[in-house]
Amino acid sequence: MRENSDAMTALRRRVAEHQSSSLPHMIVEELERMIINGVLSGGDRINESALALRLGVSRGPVREACRHLERSRLVEFRANRGMFVREVSVDEAAQLYDIRASLFGLAGRLAAARVGTVEAEALRAEARELDAADTTDDYYPRNVDLHRHLVALSGNARLVELYDAVSKELHLFRRHGLESDAARHTSNDQHRRIIDHLEAGNGEEAARLMEAHIVAGKNRMLAKHGRAQD
Known part of the structure; x- marks a missing residue:
């Protein structure tokens, strides 16, 4: 400290x-x-x-x-x-990831109707900042902020509240999935694809990609702990 x-x-x-x-x-x-x-x-x-x-x-x-x-x-x-x-077990973390994935996907479906050029460019600027982050300590807080901004663009205050509550519990566990350069690079490439589809108004594809983005994090976590992936 x-x-x-x-x-x-x-x-x-x-x-x-x-x-x-x-x-x-x-x-x-x-x-x-x-x-x-x-x-x-x-x-x-x-x-x-x-x-x-x-x-x-x-x-x-x-x-x-x-x-x-x-x-x-x-x-x-x-x-x-x-x-x-609090300590979170692998099984509990997996359950939280599943809930978070569904909420993140719903946020994408809603946000696609609200994201324009200005919002998309602001998100891309955040993604560029993530490109410059070369350690987990640099990447993770910025990654948290980008995800929060994506969910906020849904315009659904209750969804934001639920997502934030689940994500806070996963902060006790989530850093483990972004420790390698390859994982961070892959994660940020997924961010860019999500932003492209949000700007294009492709709600269903944005929802699919955002849900898959969280599931990918869950699978990295399970692999690190020697568990079978979905």
């Missing part, structure tokens, strides 16, 4: 800005960011005192943020031990 002084200063500035509004919500976002970026992994203990000191706040907001994350199934309380980042 080491960070340079500039990052810590910026983080504490954000904390100060939220003191009068929603500090626990900001802490939730910070913990989620730490999970996405791999600073926290499944099974890691969340030290409330150390986190409060790091953020320059009391333990109360940190405890409230942890309770929120517990309801979101990102952390779990272990009796007499404290709060831990």
